[in-house]
Amino acid sequence: MPLRTCGYSQEEDKLICLVYMQISQDPITGAYQTSDQFWSRVVETYENEKNANWSERSRRSIQARVQTIEKATKKLHACIRQCENRRPSGASNDDIFNQAKVMLMEDPKYKSGWKFDHVWNIIKNFEKFQDQDTHARQVRNPCGIGYTSSESENPTPDSAAQASPGLSSFSLNLDDSEDVTDGTSSQRPIGVKKSKLKRKCDDQTSIVINTLEEGNKRLLEQLEKTTAQREHHLEIQSRNYALKELKE
Structure with missing residues (x-):
């Protein structure tokens, strides 16, 4: 019977979420990879980027952790939406966020x-971690949800220093959800996949139309x-017939 590993640290959770987002939003292979290929890439990237002192995590364990975070986040988004719909006068975003956590x-x-x-x-604006109604609202309002937790609203320089070396190739800017590609970060707007698919x-x-037109x-x-050849042929036949009539 395998030994039970210790719980995930905050730094492990951050790296797992960033890796999962990176692989999910890969514009080259994201739409053409099987589930098995996807999770293999997630685990491989996580192993390459993690701190050497961290516990060993199996593919099954990493997959289960992502699903746990995903389910909880979707549920919290639903609670936020309910609290926002009945927002009392003067309530701030932080008030709504805290009320949603109580409701959860x-x-x-x-x-x-x-x-x-x-x-x-990191994950609040990530499409796959939102319930359908929240995502639909963000598509209509690209500004998205502005709720931030009291723990990470104002990151200090010390928090950056505490990030482990294994996270060096990822940006841990907790103020925005980011797309991480090739070790650099660039903010990805909501609905970018749909925009690329539409393009x-x-x-x-356009290619089909041009082909049809051609x-x-x-x-x-x-x-x-x-038509020109047929008219020319008829003209010759008519001329020959006239000559034949004249001869007769």
Whole structure:
């Protein structure tokens, strides 16, 4: 029976979330990889970037941790939306966020409360970690949700120094959700996948239209050529018939 490993540290959670987001948003292979290939890349990237002193984590363990964070985050987004809909006069974003965390504890599955303040500002705008209604609202309002936890609202220089060396190739800017590619970070707007898909469809449509137009143009030219040849042939036949009549 395998030994039970210790719980995940905050730094491990941050790296796992960043790696998961990076692989999910890869514009080159993101849409063409199987589930097995996806998780293999997640585990491989995590192993390459983690601190050597961290505990060994199996693929199953990492996958389960991501799913745990994902489910809790979706549930919190739903609570935030409910609190926002009944927002009392004068309530700030922090008030709404704290009310949502209290509401989350009413769910029997989350009696112990929200446990992921340390990654909230990394994943709060990540599409896959949002419930459908929250994502739909963000598409209509690209500014997204502005809630920040009291723990990470104002990161200090010390917090950056505490990041372990294994996180050096990732940005841990907790003020924004970021897309991490090739060790550099650049903010990815909401709905970027849909925009890329739309551009791809538009390009393919343009290619089809151009092909059809070119084909129609060639067909028209061929018809005109055939018509001219037929008229010329009829003209010759008519001339020959007239000569035959004259001879007779």
